[in-house]
Amino acid sequence: MMRSALVDLSTHHDNRGLQPPGTDGDYGFNVWRNTFPAEELPPPGSTVTVAGVPFAFPAPAAGGDNVRCRGQRIAVPAGSYDWIYLLGAAERRTEDVVTLHYADGSTGTAHLRMSDFWPQTPDRFGEPLAFRTSAMRYPRHTHADHAPSIWQQRVPVTGPGELVAVRLPDNPGMHVFAITVVADPEARHAR
Amino acid sequence: MRVELAPITYWRHDLSHCLHTTAGVLLGFHGLDPVEVLGAAWGFYYPGDVRREEYYFPGAAESLLGGLAPYHAIRSRWHTPADADEGWRQVRAMVAGGAPVAVAADNFHLPFRPAYRDVHTNHLLAVYGFDDRTGEVLVADPVPPAFQGPIPLAAFTAARDSQNPVRHSRDLFFTANPIGNRWLELDVGAEQPAFTADFVRYVLGENLRGFTAPSDDTYRGRSGLSRFLDDVITRIADDPAAVDEAFVVLGPVLAVTGLHAEYLALAGRRFDDRRLYELGRLVDAVAHDWAALRIAVATCGTAGAAGRKSARHRAASLLAAHDRALSAMADAAR
Numbered sequence: 001m002m003r004s005a006l007v008d009l010s011t012h013h014d015n016r017g018l019q020p021p022g023t024d025g026d027y028g029f030n031v032w033r034n035t036f037p038a039e040e041l042p043p044p045g046s047t048v049t050v051a052g053v054p055f056a057f058p059a060p061a062a063g064g065d066n067v068r069c070r071g072q073r074i075a076v077p078a079g080s081y082d083w084i085y086l087l088g089a090a091e092r093r094t095e096d097v098v099t100l101h102y103a104d105g106s107t108g109t110a111h112l113r114m115s116d117f118w119p120q121t122p123d124r125f126g127e128p129l130a131f132r133t134s135a136m137r138y139p140r141h142t143h144a145d146h147a148p149s150i151w152q153q154r155v156p157v158t159g160p161g162e163l164v165a166v167r168l169p170d171n172p173g174m175h176v177f178a179i180t181v182v183a184d185p186e187a188r189h190a191r
Numbered sequence: 192m193r194v195e196l197a198p199i200t201y202w203r204h205d206l207s208h209c210l211h212t213t214a215g216v217l218l219g220f221h222g223l224d225p226v227e228v229l230g231a232a233w234g235f236y237y238p239g240d241v242r243r244e245e246y247y248f249p250g251a252a253e254s255l256l257g258g259l260a261p262y263h264a265i266r267s268r269w270h271t272p273a274d275a276d277e278g279w280r281q282v283r284a285m286v287a288g289g290a291p292v293a294v295a296a297d298n299f300h301l302p303f304r305p306a307y308r309d310v311h312t313n314h315l316l317a318v319y320g321f322d323d324r325t326g327e328v329l330v331a332d333p334v335p336p337a338f339q340g341p342i343p344l345a346a347f348t349a350a351r352d353s354q355n356p357v358r359h360s361r362d363l364f365f366t367a368n369p370i371g372n373r374w375l376e377l378d379v380g381a382e383q384p385a386f387t388a389d390f391v392r393y394v395l396g397e398n399l400r401g402f403t404a405p406s407d408d409t410y411r412g413r414s415g416l417s418r419f420l421d422d423v424i425t426r427i428a429d430d431p432a433a434v435d436e437a438f439v440v441l442g443p444v445l446a447v448t449g450l451h452a453e454y455l456a457l458a459g460r461r462f463d464d465r466r467l468y469e470l471g472r473l474v475d476a477v478a479h480d481w482a483a484l485r486i487a488v489a490t491c492g493t494a495g496a497a498g499r500k501s502a503r504h505r506a507a508s509l510l511a512a513h514d515r516a517l518s519a520m521a522d523a524a525r
Contacts, residue, residue, distance in 0.1 A: 070501060094480075143336070145336065146305060172486045
């Protein structure tokens with residue numbers, strides 16, 4: 001039986017990429033200030049399931065609605081896990097290393113590979129599609145039939161022990177909307 | 192008179208932009224595989240010639256498309272007509288004569304671009320036909336949202352004749368550079384090198400030599416790449432224009448790196464050579480570092496000292512990945 005814990009990212013939000021209609025202000029997922037139409041995505045703060053994994057879909061916080069990766073240390077509910085699942089999208093596909101922090105002070109690393117959010121661009125790393133909106137917002141208009149994507153990533157937790165935190169890469173091309181840590185006993189027995 | 196040249200097919204590599212996509216469309220018309228031609232060269236050279244064009248390519252002002260394909264008999268030549276009428280007469284004559292061409296255009300006037308009636312920018316696309324009766328021009332532009340089909344000649348002309356002005360407080364990177372009705376004539380030689388295992392090995396050797404040979408150019412090869420990154424990231428602290436420069440220069444370097452990875456993967460499949468597959472993956476990792484560095488640089492302005500630190504970290508990561516790829520390339524080129 002899979003066990004999962006939703007991770008609260010709200011205090012790390014530093015980018016605003018989910019934009020309700022008719023709004024302006026400090027929005028801008030990428031360097032061109034494009035955004036996802038918020039009305040086509042799950043309600044803020046709701047729990048959504050993507051490819052069998054539950055996630056806390058972000059609610060706007062003071063800093064935004066997603067984390068532009070700059071080496072933030074994200075605390076997770078302490079526990080023994082097998083996978084870190086993410087909802088994320090990159091400004092051009094990219095890959096990097098996350099650092100896993102365990103309760104005994106030891107660390108490990110694992111690769112995080114993230115596909116491009118840009119419309120008409122397929123996943124590069126075999127990630128399941130989490131969400132694709134029908135349109136994309138620009139600073140002064142919304143362009144229909146121009147569909148950006150959010151993908152689901154998965155990072156293995158291979159070390160033993162209690163995972164307590166994850167340090168994201170210092171890679172500002174990567175954006176993370178949600179993280180869920182998962183214990184999967186069946187997979188564990190297999191290894 | 193109506194002309195519609197064929198075949199004109201969609202081609203795009205996901206790390207490329209309008210320069211490579213337009214080149215790919217034109218090469219496809221001439222029966223060439225864009226990955227085999229555009230993916231062969233991998234190097235670094237920046238002579239300080241940055242221009243505010245989406246289709247900028249370092250060091251290739253004279254033969255833009257030739258600069259993308261130095262191992263092939265490909266040349267291109269810019270034409271700079273006196274005005275919009277002459278610009279259309281020249282392009283129409285080339286297409287009527289059976290040759291699709293590339294034209295510079297301001298997206299602000301192109302109805303299918305998201306920037307239409309919003310943002311000015313200096314873009315490149317292919318022209319493959321026209322219809323005098325309906326007053327339309329056939330254009331191909333694989334950059335998302337991809338478009339292939341007719342647009343009004345009036346819109347096409349306005350896009351080519353635009354002054355490309357800055358309209359909003361901060362239109363990034365590719366504005367304030369008049370389009371000038373410029374168009375690009377492509378010359379494809381009758382004889383092209385065959386895509387063979389020997390040719391790929393030759394290409395790898397030449398690319399490696401380009402990275403490692405001593406050079407009088409400040410920003411050429413592996414050592415020049417290191418110097419460029421160090422210099423431009425240093426300048427970013429005091430000169431906002433350095434951010435634009437770095438972002439514009441890094442774009443084509445990212446595209447070329449990604450395309451070379453694709454080229455190596457293609458060669459690995461074609462010649463059943465596992466070393467080329469593995470080398471392709473290492474070069475793809477370099478492309479992923481370029482993607483990260485480009486955004487790190489572009490966001491320096493808002494991130495302050497942390498942004499510059501991030502850019503330095505990204506540059507170091509990129510150079511390490513680069514050296515891993517070059518080491519493997521030296522083995523594969525033997």
